[in-house]
Amino acid sequence: MFQCPHCGKPAITALKKTVLGPGVPVACQSCGKSVKIAYPAWIKAALPGVLVMVAALFFESDLLVYGLSTVGLALMIALHLWWAPLVKEE
Numbered sequence: 001m002f003q004c005p006h007c008g009k010p011a012i013t014a015l016k017k018t019v020l021g022p023g024v025p026v027a028c029q030s031c032g033k034s035v036k037i038a039y040p041a042w043i044k045a046a047l048p049g050v051l052v053m054v055a056a057l058f059f060e061s062d063l064l065v066y067g068l069s070t071v072g073l074a075l076m077i078a079l080h081l082w083w084a085p086l087v088k089e090e
């Protein structure tokens, strides 16, 4: 669970945060106020995974292409969860 910037209580689950984008505020489970992910943090968290996936396109081997694409996707989701903090939707 991720902490709500309004009330400090658990706001959303990891699964919900994974699909949460910067333009899509959701209601906190505890207080009902809207929370979202800040745009610069979202870009920063997505970038390393995107770079890995782009790098995968330059390999001839199918195994490397699929392997790196999977790693890139996993990296995107992991960094999104760790780096992109929840902020108040004003």
Ligand SMILES: [Zn+2]
Pocket: 004, 005, 006, 007, 008, 009, 011, 028, 029, 030, 031, 032, 033
């Ligand atoms: Zn809250």
